[in-house]
Amino acid sequence: MMMKWRLFKETGRPLSTAEGLAIDDTLPRSVDQHGSPPILHLYTFVPSAIVGKYQDIEAALKLERCKARGVEYNRRATGGGTVIMGPQVVALGLGINLDYPGIKNGVSGVFESLSQVLCAAVSRFGVKARFRPRNDLEVEGKKLAGLSAAAESGKALLFHTSLLVDFDIGLMLDIMNTPLIKIQDKGYSCFSQRITTFGQETGKRLSVTEVMDAIQEAFEEHFGIQFTQDRPDPWEQECISRLIKERYTNKDWIFSHKHPRARMGVGRVKTKGGLLEIYLSLAGGSIENLVITGDFFSTTEAVQRIESELKWTSARREAIEEKLGAIWKPDMIYGLDVPTLASAILQAKENQVRL
Amino acid sequence: MVEIKGYNMPDELYYHKEHSWARVDGNRVTVGMTDFFQKEAGDIVFVDLPEEEDEVEQGEVCGKIQSRKWIGKLVAPVSGEIVEINEELEEDTSLINTDPYGKGWILVIEASNLEEELGNLIHGAEAVTKFIEEEIKRAEEEKAKA
Numbered sequence: 001m002m003m004k005w006r007l008f009k010e011t012g013r014p015l016s017t018a019e020g021l022a023i024d025d026t027l028p029r030s031v032d033q034h035g036s037p038p039i040l041h042l043y044t045f046v047p048s049a050i051v052g053k054y055q056d057i058e059a060a061l062k063l064e065r066c067k068a069r070g071v072e073y074n075r076r077a078t079g080g081g082t083v084i085m086g087p088q089v090v091a092l093g094l095g096i097n098l099d100y101p102g103i104k105n106g107v108s109g110v111f112e113s114l115s116q117v118l119c120a121a122v123s124r125f126g127v128k129a130r131f132r133p134r135n136d137l138e139v140e141g142k143k144l145a146g147l148s149a150a151a152e153s154g155k156a157l158l159f160h161t162s163l164l165v166d167f168d169i170g171l172m173l174d175i176m177n178t179p180l181i182k183i184q185d186k187g188y189s190c191f192s193q194r195i196t197t198f199g200q201e202t203g204k205r206l207s208v209t210e211v212m213d214a215i216q217e218a219f220e221e222h223f224g225i226q227f228t229q230d231r232p233d234p235w236e237q238e239c240i241s242r243l244i245k246e247r248y249t250n251k252d253w254i255f256s257h258k259h260p261r262a263r264m265g266v267g268r269v270k271t272k273g274g275l276l277e278i279y280l281s282l283a284g285g286s287i288e289n290l291v292i293t294g295d296f297f298s299t300t301e302a303v304q305r306i307e308s309e310l311k312w313t314s315a316r317r318e319a320i321e322e323k324l325g326a327i328w329k330p331d332m333i334y335g336l337d338v339p340t341l342a343s344a345i346l347q348a349k350e351n352q353v354r355l
Numbered sequence: 356m357v358e359i360k361g362y363n364m365p366d367e368l369y370y371h372k373e374h375s376w377a378r379v380d381g382n383r384v385t386v387g388m389t390d391f392f393q394k395e396a397g398d399i400v401f402v403d404l405p406e407e408e409d410e411v412e413q414g415e416v417c418g419k420i421q422s423r424k425w426i427g428k429l430v431a432p433v434s435g436e437i438v439e440i441n442e443e444l445e446e447d448t449s450l451i452n453t454d455p456y457g458k459g460w461i462l463v464i465e466a467s468n469l470e471e472e473l474g475n476l477i478h479g480a481e482a483v484t485k486f487i488e489e490e491i492k493r494a495e496e497e498k499a500k501a
């Protein structure tokens with residue numbers, strides 16, 4: 001008999017951040033402690049900005065702008081960076097046991113397995129996406145979805161992702177403290193080169209429900225299962241209410257100070273290949289994000305590949321050079337080599353200031 | 356240094372199955388994460404640690420370790436009081452990747468029931484080899500299933 005998984009699909013209304021995140025946190029708990037089969041939660045949020053568990057929310061977001069624009073902000077239980085959510089972004093929470101058949105074992109394997117499912121969902125609209133190790137789903141170098149996860153309860157895992165059906169880059173630039181804000185005149189083109197949406201890729205106005213249906217079907221095919229549309233039972237409701245109270249409406253959680261120190265810096269180096277500008281966000285000793293711009297010759301895909309590879313690398317020369325060396329091809333950036341690029345990044349690190 | 360299937364697993368250490376290690380010096384137990392864990396997790400970017408003077412139980416999740424977007428668990432290999440935290444990790448969490456058994460140590464526990472609890476941990480070349488081989492086999496089986 002075909003295995004049944006549970007599906008919490010909410011198409012009627014966007015959820016508040018507190019409700020959506022509390023339901024997601026309940027999923028792995030229910031799988032681990034309440035005997036539930038895997039649960040997939042598909043929904044949308046009200047316009048909101050959600051930071052990763054260990055991000056400095058005050059450094060990541062302009063909270064006053066969020067309030068002025070009626071954008072909710074909150075902190076999720078999984079890792080990674082800030083995501084901007086809203087009625088045109090499909091939110092996905094999955095609670096599943098780490099040793100479930102079909103889930104590749106190990107930390108990186110989990111992301112890979114679930115990315116395959118998402119790629120299959122996306123391909124139903126004729127969009128060819130691929131997994132960019134370790135955490136992004138991309139279409140020709142542009143990010144379509146970000147993935148994050150946390151080991152929450154016993155062997156059960158909470159997996160989070162968001163898929164962009166449509167996206168307001170202007171809103172994102174207004175409420176986020178990103179290094180790119182510093183080059184706002186170039187901001188729109190920089191962002192539009194780095195992010196894509198279902199709308200852009202298909203040239204159609206897709207509804208979030210269509211995308212949710214495709215995700216549901218891709219899960220059913222990949223794992224050979226069938227979903228039962230369901231809703232939280234009383235045990236789960238109680239867990240959700242508790243998490244809303246203790247976490248998602250609690251200032252101690254939302255403004256948690258458990259995070260690496262956030263800093264940013266800019267590096268400018270004249271090279272044989274042209275002027276190279278590096279905008280760097282640091283989280284403690286790691287590179288949280290970087291943007292490479294300048295008047296050199298390269299392709300968007302090559303620059304993105306480099307930026308993506310360096311995310312969350314330790315900001316030390318050896319680590320940066322090792323990461324770059326592993327992916328470097330001659331003239332990836334015309335006239336530039338690994339040590340020069342590493343020097344520009346280190347210069348941005350030297351120039352770091354507190355956000 | 357003892358290498359098992361490409362993983363450095365010093366045999367003087369005691370290992371918890373969730374991949375924390377314990378180095379015993381009298382009643383003081385230094386704790387860190389194994390080479391196997393750091394290779395699986397990749398770049399470690401944040402360690403969420405308990406406070407000094409906190410009491411922990413053997414097997415209790417006493418911290419969280421974030422590698423890129425993944426958040427994993429630090430499980431206390433022995434019970435006792437946390438008496439020291441590696442403050443260098445605040446600035447450079449990559450020490451867990453580059454030197455997991457040296458500069459990448461995470462905390463020190465003043466053990467309260469050491470003798471009995473060491474028996475619950477994996478220790479000695481033979482047992483550690485078996486443990487790692489099983490971990491690798493499990494990963495491979497899961498890959499095959501997938």
